[in-house]
Amino acid sequence: MVAGGLKMRGELRKKQILDCAKTIxxxxxxxxxxxxxxxxxxxxxxxxxxxxxxxKEDIFLTLxxxxxxxxxxxxxxxxxxxxxxPPFDSYHINYLYARISKTLQFFQxxxxxxxxxxxxxxxxxxxxxxxxxxxxxxxxxxxxxxxxLAQRLGNISKRINRELLADGILGAVYRMAxxxxxxxxxxxxxxxxxxxxxxxxxxxxxxxxxxxx
Amino acid sequence: MVAGGLKMRGELRKKQILDCAKTIxxxxxxxxxxxxxxxxxxxxxxxxxxxxxxxKEDIFLTLxxxxxxxxxxxxxxxxxxxxxxPPFDSYHINYLYARISKTLQFFQxxxxxxxxxxxxxxxxxxxxxxxxxxxxxxxxxxxxxxxxLAQRLGNISKRINRELLADGILGAVYRMAxxxxxxxxxxxxxxxxxxxxxxxxxxxxxxxxxxxx
Amino acid sequence: MVAGGLKMRGELRKKQILDCAKTIxxxxxxxxxxxxxxxxxxxxxxxxxxxxxxxKEDIFLTLxxxxxxxxxxxxxxxxxxxxxxPPFDSYHINYLYARISKTLQFFQxxxxxxxxxxxxxxxxxxxxxxxxxxxxxxxxxxxxxxxxLAQRLGNISKRINRELLADGILGAVYRMAxxxxxxxxxxxxxxxxxxxxxxxxxxxxxxxxxxxx
Amino acid sequence: MVAGGLKMRGELRKKQILDCAKTIxxxxxxxxxxxxxxxxxxxxxxxxxxxxxxxKEDIFLTLxxxxxxxxxxxxxxxxxxxxxxPPFDSYHINYLYARISKTLQFFQxxxxxxxxxxxxxxxxxxxxxxxxxxxxxxxxxxxxxxxxLAQRLGNISKRINRELLADGILGAVYRMAxxxxxxxxxxxxxxxxxxxxxxxxxxxxxxxxxxxx
DNA sequence: GATGAATGAGGTTTCATTCAT
DNA sequence: TATGAATGAAACCTCATTCAT
Numbered sequence: 001m002v003a004g005g006l007k008m009r010g011e012l013r014k015k016q017i018l019d020c021a022k023t024i025x026x027x028x029x030x031x032x033x034x035x036x037x038x039x040x041x042x043x044x045x046x047x048x049x050x051x052x053x054x055x056k057e058d059i060f061l062t063l064x065x066x067x068x069x070x071x072x073x074x075x076x077x078x079x080x081x082x083x084x085x086p087p088f089d090s091y092h093i094n095y096l097y098a099r100i101s102k103t104l105q106f107f108q109x110x111x112x113x114x115x116x117x118x119x120x121x122x123x124x125x126x127x128x129x130x131x132x133x134x135x136x137x138x139x140x141x142x143x144x145x146x147x148x149l150a151q152r153l154g155n156i157s158k159r160i161n162r163e164l165l166a167d168g169i170l171g172a173v174y175r176m177a178x179x180x181x182x183x184x185x186x187x188x189x190x191x192x193x194x195x196x197x198x199x200x201x202x203x204x205x206x207x208x209x210x211x212x213x
Numbered sequence: 214m215v216a217g218g219l220k221m222r223g224e225l226r227k228k229q230i231l232d233c234a235k236t237i238x239x240x241x242x243x244x245x246x247x248x249x250x251x252x253x254x255x256x257x258x259x260x261x262x263x264x265x266x267x268x269k270e271d272i273f274l275t276l277x278x279x280x281x282x283x284x285x286x287x288x289x290x291x292x293x294x295x296x297x298x299p300p301f302d303s304y305h306i307n308y309l310y311a312r313i314s315k316t317l318q319f320f321q322x323x324x325x326x327x328x329x330x331x332x333x334x335x336x337x338x339x340x341x342x343x344x345x346x347x348x349x350x351x352x353x354x355x356x357x358x359x360x361x362l363a364q365r366l367g368n369i370s371k372r373i374n375r376e377l378l379a380d381g382i383l384g385a386v387y388r389m390a391x392x393x394x395x396x397x398x399x400x401x402x403x404x405x406x407x408x409x410x411x412x413x414x415x416x417x418x419x420x421x422x423x424x425x426x
Numbered sequence: 427m428v429a430g431g432l433k434m435r436g437e438l439r440k441k442q443i444l445d446c447a448k449t450i451x452x453x454x455x456x457x458x459x460x461x462x463x464x465x466x467x468x469x470x471x472x473x474x475x476x477x478x479x480x481x482k483e484d485i486f487l488t489l490x491x492x493x494x495x496x497x498x499x500x501x502x503x504x505x506x507x508x509x510x511x512p513p514f515d516s517y518h519i520n521y522l523y524a525r526i527s528k529t530l531q532f533f534q535x536x537x538x539x540x541x542x543x544x545x546x547x548x549x550x551x552x553x554x555x556x557x558x559x560x561x562x563x564x565x566x567x568x569x570x571x572x573x574x575l576a577q578r579l580g581n582i583s584k585r586i587n588r589e590l591l592a593d594g595i596l597g598a599v600y601r602m603a604x605x606x607x608x609x610x611x612x613x614x615x616x617x618x619x620x621x622x623x624x625x626x627x628x629x630x631x632x633x634x635x636x637x638x639x
Numbered sequence: 640m641v642a643g644g645l646k647m648r649g650e651l652r653k654k655q656i657l658d659c660a661k662t663i664x665x666x667x668x669x670x671x672x673x674x675x676x677x678x679x680x681x682x683x684x685x686x687x688x689x690x691x692x693x694x695k696e697d698i699f700l701t702l703x704x705x706x707x708x709x710x711x712x713x714x715x716x717x718x719x720x721x722x723x724x725p726p727f728d729s730y731h732i733n734y735l736y737a738r739i740s741k742t743l744q745f746f747q748x749x750x751x752x753x754x755x756x757x758x759x760x761x762x763x764x765x766x767x768x769x770x771x772x773x774x775x776x777x778x779x780x781x782x783x784x785x786x787x788l789a790q791r792l793g794n795i796s797k798r799i800n801r802e803l804l805a806d807g808i809l810g811a812v813y814r815m816a817x818x819x820x821x822x823x824x825x826x827x828x829x830x831x832x833x834x835x836x837x838x839x840x841x842x843x844x845x846x847x848x849x850x851x852x
Numbered sequence: 853g854a855t856g857a858a859t860g861a862g863g864t865t866t867c868a869t870t871c872a873t
Numbered sequence: 874t875a876t877g878a879a880t881g882a883a884a885c886c887t888c889a890t891t892c893a894t
């Protein structure tokens with residue numbers, strides 16, 4: 001029972017399936033998504049999906065691939081435009097601003113896409129969000145305390161979004177930890193990461209404590 | 214005494230199961246881990262595990278809970294010691310340094326635990342990792358380009374670990390994006406996040422470009 | 427819901443499953459047999475069967491393996507006994523008699539087993555029996571005509587079981603054809619099988635036409 | 640004329656489908672052949688096949704039917720010619736020779752057809768073949784031993800193709816066993832097959848041991 | 853407490869067939 | 874007549890959980 005009994009051209013149908021898949025994957029994650037869910041939402045037969053994709057994994061991978069292509073396109077088109085309108089005095093800061101801003105815009109553009117991508121990224125981990133929240137809240141509140149202290153002492157702007165900053169710091173730390181201790185474990189095993197760590201901290205320290213200078 | 218001995222054995226058994234679970238979860242992630250895997254590694258009967266845990270999820274949650282407790286303990290004990298030995302001139306930088314440093318040490322201490330918390334544990338099929346890396350590498354290399362440019366222009370130390378810094382920035386951006394656009398979507402939907410973004414960027418910009426000042 | 431709620435020891439349960447599988451495979455053939463059929467007959471859970479066998483194919487293969495073992499045992503034990511009681515004058519004929527007789531007995535012993543084995547053998551082809559009957563009947567009736575002619579001319583005993591003989595001849599021819607033209611195609615492609623054919627025919631010819639000598 | 644042309648095209652199309660089906664069925668057997676395979680090889684649309692055949696079974700049956708017709712034609716035309724050129728002295732041996740020879744020629748003519756009729760067509764997964772061979776090799780080697788013994792004792796020509804003879808004997812025995820113990824089970828259940836068996840053995844025995852007389 | 857055989861709901865995937873174009 | 878996208882029943886198989894021993 002095709003929706004309306006119509007026969008769609010291949011690419012169209014494929015896109016339709018991917019659209020539904022995106023919604024469901026975003027809502028339930030890869031493992032808790034059933035092919036039936038997608039089939040039902042797309043209002044197609046159970047077998048139809050297998051004419052366009054080898055299996056459930058293939059659907060997910062195709063989605064990721066399309067995300068990558070979208071980002072490519074996204075970042076290519078607009079980078080220059082933004083460097084034109086200068087929110088900051090320094091060219092370099094504007095450049096970094098553009099980069100970060102673009103990335104954020106990309107994620108803002110499509111929440112479902114964001115959810116799928118970020119669910120997978122180190123330092124985000126939404127799959128088990130509600131369980132992790134408990135764990136993370138402790139770290140977050142510690143960082144928040146630090147920030148509040150600095151604000152009280154006048155070293156940091158009182159208008160800053162504390163929660164967001166704390167989130168950013170945690171995300172950065174998480175990810176660096178993952179790289180250092182999981183991905184590149186051997187390389188840094190010797191403990192020669194101290195100097196790197198010093199530098200990284202400086203980045204945040206300068207940023208946080210002297211930003212209003 | 215006997216009862217205490219038995220209870221003790223029970224606690225030991227529970228810990229043994231959790232230890233095995235940690236290894237397997239770290240290796241295969243939550244979904245691809247089968248209860249059988251844990252049972253086999255722990256060399257216990259299949260039914261035994263259900264005398265200590267309600268179900269598979271309970272094992273995972275208990276693990277997370279123990280991680281939280283471990284972090285609590287870890288950060289309480291040593292935080293002060295470190296603030297004593299001052300790597301930086303400023304007290305506040307030292308404080309932040311201690312916080313980040315401690316967190317990193319925590320993750321360094323136990324790679325399996327790190328893997329579960331930071332990535333693989335709740336994550337998705339390892340197979341997807343490849344694709345995900347492919348996606349991220351594009352963003353990372355863009356950021357790396359920015360950093361290299363700044364280094365060439367003399368605005369940023371040439372001794373900095375570019376890869377690590379880029380990783381940190383991406384981690385921060387990822388997480389903030391998730392908070393802004395997934396978790397707190399409604400709150401920021403109006404687009405009033407511009408000012409926040411400006412501030413966040415400033416943190417990184419100052420940090421990166423003026424760190425050697 | 428185990429039969430009677432009992433837990434069987436591994437080997438016993440495996441044997442029980444194989445017994446049921448034999449019956450069903452014999453009745454419906456490999457492809458038309460569903461795992462559910464076996465499960466239902468064995469009155470076990472659907473999953474139980476997969477604790478003893480990797481998959482449906484494994485069940486079938488294990489069955490074949492056991493048949494081979496059974497034949498081994500069967501032919502070893504009794505061969506001597508039979509050569510003692512001599513139905514024919516010649517020792518060699520007795521020997522051949524024993525061989526053929528034993529094989530036939532083996533097949534007679536267990537009709538289900540026979541059905542499975544013979545269903546697969548070249549020259550038997552039961553799987554599509556009813557369709558093949560139509561085709562084969564023509565060949566058979568031709569051979570029957572030959573035999574009848576020979577009987578009328580007095581060259582062959584009138585008491586012989588014509589149908590059985592015709593069947594045997596067809597079976598022999600089928601199998602030789604299969605070997606010659608399918609299995610060992612290249613070897614005999616050159617047409618050098620003429621001499622062999624001559625000899626084979628002689629075997630049957632002498633046998634048929636001079637058997638009463 | 641036009642209509643005739645179209646019909647002709649129809650017949651041609653049907654033949655083309657059957658030709659492809661023959662190749663695929665021969666290669667993969669009935670069950671492992673997918674309609675898609677045939678469709679792809681015939682380079683026609685998936686629906687087209689159902690305008691010429693009711694279903695997959697109908698294709699197979701039509702093929703068998705055509706084989707029967709081919710054999711009919713084959714044996715009618717040439718049987719007489721061959722009985723003329725007498726390889727043997729006796730008219731009856733020549734006649735039998737012609738019969739067997741013709742049948743073998745029929746199978747030699749078209750290997751794919753042979754494969755379908757003799758084995759693979761209706762048969763089982765090719766994978767099983769290996770196991771089945773393993774089983775049969777034991778019986779075959781036993782028969783081979785008998786033949787070798789007879790050759791050493793001088794009762795049987797040393798120039799005979801032992802493997803082929805053993806194959807023929809096994810084929811005959813298989814088929815008779817099937818008839819006796821599967822198809823006509825009740826009829827022979829009483830054990831009154833002894834006399835028949837005696838006669839059958841005699842056919843082979845005379846043939847094998849006195850063929851050079 | 854400990855065991856592991858048994859379970860069966862629930863998931864993915866296949867493929868002969870249909871039917872709108 | 875020809876097509877091939879769409880179908881969905883039906884098959885196989887998995888695995889967290891139970892429960893008799």
